[in-house]
Amino acid sequence: MINYINLAFKKSKKEKRPLLLTYTVAGDSTKQKSLEILRSISKYADICELGFPHNTPIADGGQIQTSAYRAIKNGIKTSDVFKIVKDFKKDKFSTPIILMGYYNLIYQFGENNFLNECKKSGVNGIIVVDLPWPENKKFALKCKRRNICFVQLISPTTSYDRAKKIIKDSHDMIYYISMLSTTGAKLKVSPSEIYKNYSKLKNINPKKNYVVGFGITEKSIKKLNFADGLVVGSAICKEITKSLKYRQNAVTNVSRIVMNLKKLIS
Amino acid sequence: MKLKKRKLLIDQHDKYGMWGGKFGGNFVPETLKKPIYDLEILFSKLRNNQKFLAERDKYFKDWVGAPTRFIKLNNLSNHIGGAQIWSKVVSDANGGAHKIYNASVHCLLAKEAGKKFIVGDTGAGYAGKMLSMAAKKFGLKCKIFMGAKDIKRQRPNVVAIKKNGAEVIPVYTGSQTLVDAVSECMRYWVANCDTTAMCVGSTVGPNIFVKICGWSTSQISRELIVQIKDKFGSIPKRLKLYNCVGGGSSSYGFWSEFIRYDKRQVELIGVEAGGPIKSKKHAAPLTYDSKIGVLHGAMQYVNQDKIGQIDETESISAGLDYPGVSPLHCFLKDLKRARYTAASDEQALNAYKLVTKFENLRPSLEPSHAFAVALNEAKGLSKNTIVVVNSCGDAIKDKNILKARLGKNYDKLY
Numbered sequence: 031m032i033n034y035i036n037l038a039f040k041k042s043k044k045e046k047r048p049l050l051l052t053y054t055v056a057g058d059s060t061k062q063k064s065l066e067i068l069r070s071i072s073k074y075a076d077i078c079e080l081g082f083p084h085n086t087p088i089a090d091g092g093q094i095q096t097s098a099y100r101a102i103k104n105g106i107k108t109s110d111v112f113k114i115v116k117d118f119k120k121d122k123f124s125t126p127i128i129l130m131g132y133y134n135l136i137y138q139f140g141e142n143n144f145l146n147e148c149k150k151s152g153v154n155g156i157i158v159v160d161l162p163w164p165e166n167k168k169f170a171l172k173c174k175r176r177n178i179c180f181v182q183l184i185s186p187t188t189s190y191d192r193a194k195k196i197i198k199d200s201h202d203m204i205y206y207i208s209m210l211s212t213t214g215a216k217l218k219v220s221p222s223e224i225y226k227n228y229s230k231l232k233n234i235n236p237k238k239n240y241v242v243g244f245g246i247t248e249k250s251i252k253k254l255n256f257a258d259g260l261v262v263g264s265a266i267c268k269e270i271t272k273s274l275k276y277r278q279n280a281v282t283n284v285s286r287i288v289m290n291l292k293k294l295i296s
Numbered sequence: 297m298k299l300k301k302r303k304l305l306i307d308q309h310d311k312y313g314m315w316g317g318k319f320g321g322n323f324v325p326e327t328l329k330k331p332i333y334d335l336e337i338l339f340s341k342l343r344n345n346q347k348f349l350a351e352r353d354k355y356f357k358d359w360v361g362a363p364t365r366f367i368k369l370n371n372l373s374n375h376i377g378g379a380q381i382w383s384k385v386v387s388d389a390n391g392g393a394h395k396i397y398n399a400s401v402h403c404l405l406a407k408e409a410g411k412k413f414i415v416g417d418t419g420a421g422y423a424g425k426m427l428s429m430a431a432k433k434f435g436l437k438c439k440i441f442m443g444a445k446d447i448k449r450q451r452p453n454v455v456a457i458k459k460n461g462a463e464v465i466p467v468y469t470g471s472q473t474l475v476d477a478v479s480e481c482m483r484y485w486v487a488n489c490d491t492t493a494m495c496v497g498s499t500v501g502p503n504i505f506v507k508i509c510g511w512s513t514s515q516i517s518r519e520l521i522v523q524i525k526d527k528f529g530s531i532p533k534r535l536k537l538y539n540c541v542g543g544g545s546s547s548y549g550f551w552s553e554f555i556r557y558d559k560r561q562v563e564l565i566g567v568e569a570g571g572p573i574k575s576k577k578h579a580a581p582l583t584y585d586s587k588i589g590v591l592h593g594a595m596q597y598v599n600q601d602k603i604g605q606i607d608e609t610e611s612i613s614a615g616l617d618y619p620g621v622s623p624l625h626c627f628l629k630d631l632k633r634a635r636y637t638a639a640s641d642e643q644a645l646n647a648y649k650l651v652t653k654f655e656n657l658r659p660s661l662e663p664s665h666a667f668a669v670a671l672n673e674a675k676g677l678s679k680n681t682i683v684v685v686n687s688c689g690d691a692i693k694d695k696n697i698l699k700a701r702l703g704k705n706y707d708k709l710y
Contacts, residue, residue, distance in 0.1 A: 085470060085605045086591060088482045089325040095469060108603050133323055134590040138604035160323040160590065165312060187330035187489065210327060211487045 034126040034154050035179050035202050038076045039239045039258060047296050048255050051241055052288055053079040053130065053263030055097040056114050057106030058270055063280065064101070065114050067270070070285040072118075072125045074292040079157070079261065082111045082131035089159050091214035093264035096271055108139050112151040119152035128155035128181065141169060145176050155179035157205060163196045174201060181205050186219075186227060197234050205261070206231060208244045208254075214264030217245035221253035228257060248287065252294050262291055299631050301556045305548075305624055306510040313503030314595065316630060320623035322502045324593045328482075331489040336504050338409055343511065352404060356515055359433065360396050363519035364388040366527070366684075371654040372671070379536070379677035381670065382684045383657060384520050386546065391426045392690035393660070394513055394546045399426035399495060401512040403434040406493035413488070415439045416495040417481040419446055419474030419542070420615030420662065421453025421693055423497030428462035436493075438462035441481040445472040446614045453693045471608040474542075474618045478592050498543025499622035502593035506623060513549025516686065521553045524684075533561060534681040538670040539688070540662045541566040541636065542579065542615050544622030546688040551634070559633060565673075566625060567666045569611035570638035577610035579617050582629050582636035591620040597629070612641035612697060613661035615689065639668035645701055647671060648691070652707070660689035661697065 042049035052075040058064050064080075072078055083098035083106060090098070115127050129148065136144045136158065148156065156173055158166065163182060170180035182200040184193050185207040197204060206228060209219045224242060232240055242254055243261030254260055269287050273280035297316040300308055305315075314321045322332060342348040356362040365385040373381045386394045399416070406414050414436045418424030424440035431438035440457050444466045447454050457464050465484075470476040478496070485494040496505035499513075524531060537554060539547035547566050554562045568580030578584060581597040591598045591606060598620040599607035611617040628634040639647070644661055647668035652658055659667060663686060670685045677683070691698065691707075698706040 086475060086479050088479055088592065089327070089486055091483070099469075102605060132590070134600070134604040134606075137589060138587070138600070138602070159325055160593065162322070162324060162326045162329050165322065183326040185325070185327040185329075187327050189330065192329070207327060210490055212483045215487065 031177050033177070033202065034124055035077065037124070038126055042076055042259070045296070048257050049076040049241070049259035050292050050295060051075065051077045051079055051259055051261040052266055053081060053261060054266055055081040055083050055094065055101050056111040057083065057101030057104055058097040058267070059100050059274060059280070060104050061106065061110055061114060065117055066281050067284050068114070068118050069122065070281050071288040072122050073285070074288045077126045077128060077259070079128045079130050079263070080111065080115065082108060082129060082135055084132040084135055087132060089212055091212035091264060093214040093267040093271070097267040108135055112147045115153055116151040123152065126154040127152065128157060129153050130157040131159065133158050133161045141172060145172055145178065148178055149176050153178060155181055155203065157181045157183070163199060167199065170199065170201070179203055183207060184231060186210055190230065193231055194234055197231065197238060200238060203239045203241060204231070206240055206242050208242050208246070211244055213244055215245055217250045221250070224254060225256055248290055248294065251291055255295050260295065297630060299555070299633060305552065305555055305627070306507045309503060315623050315627040318588065319596055319626040320503050320506060320594050322593060323590045323595070324502050325486055327486050328489060328502070332502055332504055334409070335405070338405060339504065339508055342405065342408060348404070352401065355400055356397070360390045360400065361388060362515065363523065366520060366523035369655050369657070372651065375654055376671055376674050379674040379681035379683045380679065381674055382682060383687045384516065384550065384684060385657065386516055386686055386688045387659070387690040391422070391429055392692065393422040393426065394516060394549060394688045395422040395426040395497065396430070397512040397515050397549065398497070398509045398545060399423065399430040401508060402427070402493065402495035403430040403436055405508070406436055407434050409493060411436070411491065411493040413437045413439070413492040414495060415441065415481055415484055415492055417441045417474065417477040417497050419443070419477065419497070419617055420613070420660070420689070421446065421450040421457065422615065422689055424462070424464070425453045425456045425460070427495050428457045428460035431462060432460045439465055439484070441465050441467055441477045441484065443467050443471070443473040443477045446474065446477070449697060450614050450693050451696060473609070473614065475606060475609070482592065498545040499548050499624055500543045500592055500594060500620060506594065509545050510548045510552065510624060513545050514552040516546070516549040517551060517553035520550070528682070531557065531562065532682045535561065536563045536565060536681065536683045538565045538567060538666045538683065539686045540616060540666040541568050541582070541621060541625060542618050542662065544625045546686055548622060548624050550686040555633060564628070564634035565669065566634055566636040567669045568636060568638040569613055569616035569665055570640040571610040572612070572641045575610050577608060578638065579609040579611045579619065580638040581619065581621050582625060583638040594623050596620045596623050596626050612644060613665065615662040616665065637669055639665040643668040648698070649702065657687060658691040658707070659687040660691045661694050662689050663687045
């Protein structure tokens with residue numbers, strides 16, 4: 031079975047650059063718009079993370095909260111998220127999609143149902159913000175059985191011993207949170223410190239792919255190009271908000287940002 | 297799923313922090329795993345440390361004012377003409393509500409951990425007021441997260457928080473009430489957990505916060521069981537303990553020592569906020585059989601829509617205006633050890649009127665919900681049944697709401 035997430039990492043490594051992951055919220059600002067944005071940015075992004083919005087997020091900053099509320103207000107449902115992925119995958123099958131969200135929405139949909147729908151629509155990976163290790167062991171196993179990558183998160187507060195255990199149980203990709211923060215804050219630690227922490231993790235198992243996220247913008251991305259992959263989310267959500275405010279085309283504006291991000295790390 | 301009689305309810309969870317295998321737990325971002333683990337270690341060490349316990353008891357006695365009164369409401373009992381109605385006047389505590397116990401313990405823990413900052417959430421404003429009081433007492437800098445709607449309707453407590461030198465951070469997201477304040481406070485902690493301690497204002501949130509809060513408010517029932525034995529010689533044959541339930545901190549504290557008794561002897565009745573009679577919204581997930589889901593790091597019965605978005609709630613009482621409820625109460629409900637019901641805004645207001653008319657007691661809108669159900673049920677009970685209502689908050693914070701709903705002379709009704 032082809033593992034598209036692994037393929038994407040192989041490709042970017044060949045090109046000697048970090049892989050670029052984008053994060054947008056499904057249904058922001060409408061279902062159709064978010065699909066158009068996804069299609070457009072996938073010209074430059076190697077992997078697209080798609081958030082399924084929740085109205086009591088405990089780890090998201092203002093930008094993503096705003097996007098999430100917009101999407102919820104416009105009536106996004108879990109089933110719509112799968113529909114968006116399915117439509118996207120019709121002509122972009124090889125671009126991996128990683129769903130990201132909070133556990134309650136998965137729990138209400140039913141874990142098995144949720145994963146079966148993921149499989150059907152072509153989802154390649156899942157990040158669950160509030161299902162940490164070891165609580166996520168069973169769910170991660172269910173993902174693995176369906177060839178879906180369960181992305182483990184590691185933060186600056188994670189101890190070395192704990193990180194070793196998490197990495198041992200991880201699949202192809204691990205997400206390192208750059209700093210103590212919710213999403214979308216200014217990068218408050220130096221790139222060299224992130225590099226130090228990143229290298230420690232990388233040394234635990236160099237074969238795994240590590241992506242860094244939180245606080246990454248056009249300003250900071252270049253300094254972090256040591257990573258296997260870099261995630262940009264809030265900067266994109268912010269651009270959508272701005273475009274709506276000034277009645278501009280969000281699709282072209284967001285694409286321009288993603289194109290630029292890609293240029294900066296290529 | 298079974299209740300262990302010799303073990304405190306707060307300790308009857310599994311290795312994942314779940315009660316009965318289905319409520320509670322730690323559904324938190326990875327960043328919070330470490331600070332939560334550190335707090336677990338600290339708490340488990342200190343709760344068995346004699347010096348720490350002596351310090352706690354000293355503050356509870358000299359500063360909080362333990363024990364709070366246990367009084368018979370003679371006039372009300374005569375008027376109702378059924379069971380004997382008593383009240384544990386927890387609002388006697390310094391600051392005017394039970395929230396002082398949890399706030400004091402969190403500040404003591406923060407001090408032990410060497411933290412200089414503490415943050416907390418608040419709905420009615422009592423949790424915030426008490427945390428700001430305790431923070432001041434113990435020399436910690438304090439920030440309180442409070443929904444913008446609650447800031448408006450609980451003005452007196454906001455003023456008190458600021459007077460204590462704490463910063464009030466208004467929360468404008470969602471319904472602008474307690475649920476949003478807790479979310480925002482947790483987000484703040486995610487970003488600042490290296491320097492800052494967090495106090496969750498009720499028996500909700502990740503497992504350890506449920507435990508610390510329950511352990512702290514249990515002071516109420518430790519006092520009560522002594523007072524009851526003192527008055528009646530032993531635990532009465534028919535004892536009914538009524539308490540309002542929002543997050544569930546005062547009710548757990550009120551019941552803790554009595555959970556091990558047979559329910560035919562000591563019945564536990566939790567009263568949730570039913571909201572306005574004419575509204576479909578409520579804050580009573582246990583009464584109206586809400587589905588199980590995750591809110592603020594814990595599995596619980598929680599008001600939510602089909603796909604899992606948390607519902608907006610509505611109640612006249614800011615302290616009960618929360619879509620979820622403590623995993624401890626979910627567990628007690630499933631075990632059928634406690635019975636849960638709801639009172640509407642209007643019933644709570646009527647109960648407030650009745651209590652203040654007959655007694656020199658001014659329960660806030662939260663315990664007024666408990667009084668509503670207790671007074672109603674007491675009518676049909678025999679004289680040897682002892683009904684005890686926890687009057688866990690003072691109505692002074694509600695003066696604007698009471699004035700608006702009951703008229704200028706609301707407090708001169710008697």
